[in-house]
Amino acid sequence: MAITSVENVIKLLYSYNPWWRVGTMPLDMVKPTKRFAYFESMRWLEHTSVRRFVLLSGARRVGKTTIMYQMIQSLLDKGVPPKSILYVSFDHPILKFYSVEELVEIYTTNVYPEEKCWLFFDEIQYADDWELYLKVFYDSKPHIYITATGSASPVIEKGAGDSGVGRWNIIRVPTLSFYEYCKLACIKDVPKLNIDVKPTSLASMGESIQREIMHLLEPLQKHFTRYLAVGGFPELVLSDDDFGSQRILREDVVDKVLKRDIPSLFNIRNSSILEKVFLYLCFNSSNIINTSTISKELDGTPRATIDSYIEFLERANLIYRSMPVGLAGKMILKAAPKIYISDAAIRNAVLMLDINDLVSNPDEMGLVAETAVYKHLASFYYPSHASVGYYRKSGQVPKEIDVVVDYPTGRILSEVKYRENPVIKQDDAIVELANSEKDKVLAAIVVTKTSDSYGILPYKTKVPIYRIPAYAFLYLLGHAEEKGYRG
Incomplete structure (x- = not known):
């Protein structure tokens, strides 16, 4: 039997879709905690x-597949016929021999011939001409509903830009926010807050109300320290093996993106320079990056x-690129970006930073905290x-604001x-x-x-400047x- 036979594809589809046989999603595939991207x-x-x-x-490993499984279970709970729901991952070697159209034809011919169906495509960037199909x-086909994921957003966003206007919406799934971390970790100290409590409203509240809110949030401080250290990948949050989790991140998130995803999608023949650029950014995370300096560090690699x-790394969700924001109508002509590694766990894993050493180093924790604030905003x-960037005023003593929305x-x-x-x-x-x-x-x-560093600063400014602990600020962002x- 040929490796790419229709019979093999059908067997693969049945293995991907166990609800076709039993009518429901296996319990180990559906996680109880739902992220904002799910809703x-x-x-x-x-x-x-x-x-x-x-x-x-x-x-990778940020939870996109879990969100799709949760969506499938929701459809099943609402009485949608099990065989009308198809899930496949185009990361599978057999499916690389088939286009999206050919795969759907096999499904509709051999499994579910009705018009109305729900198709879930994982890692769709590996399917040729996916955006055209x-x-x-x-x-x-007005009765087909499609949800797809992609770990390499350059291809996803390019396809959406070329063909998807008015047809599909891109929903970004970042690593866990601190609010989502608290929910996933089942933290018992989670406070009950009124619906109208949000970070930008605190300055207008009375001091007694502010004090009450901060008292409710204070128990979260000890959990925030661990969040900064282990980051927002769901598996690491629930793991008690930090060393093993770092190894998984290096191998399955960083290495696969640097050595496989980006090179294959952008025809990079030698990934070693890409790896060196990323390593340089890990060492200089949260700093303004000068490509001339990187060029010298990398033996004259062209700017x-x-x-x-750097653009590929950003589109592959490994870094954030924060651009300078011009205030008072001034244009930024020569824009040098600030670079943030997209999650503390990635940087810690690449640099093999011991979590205990990290927590005891105030400079490192300050860097990680700024990264977390930028990511959340x-x-x-x-x-x-x-636009979310930074402000910098040149002069004898340069002045800067870390994050500007x-x-x-x-x-x-x-x-x-911090x-x-x-x-x-x-x-x-x-x-x-x-x-x-x-x-x-x-x-x-x-x-x-x-926890005691909160309240309005004693400066008579037109807009009050409000101090708030990082754990309270980021938790309230998630609550909002x-x-x-959104304001």
């Missing part, structure tokens, strides 16, 4: 007036090559299409001071801008470390996200 995906899948395919984009399905590799405001109507400023007894001076950038009318500042926040707030 957003189901909203579009079940939309009664607007039909859209759903594309989930995120790093999805366009055809959307335009010619254009380095720029391309970038993820939180992504659906709003707001740039709305058309104004900006939210965030400065990270250390004991942080000091904000009157001439610091965040104080100057919070007192400026022309810069359209909506809110100004200083993210601190300890769950309640649907």
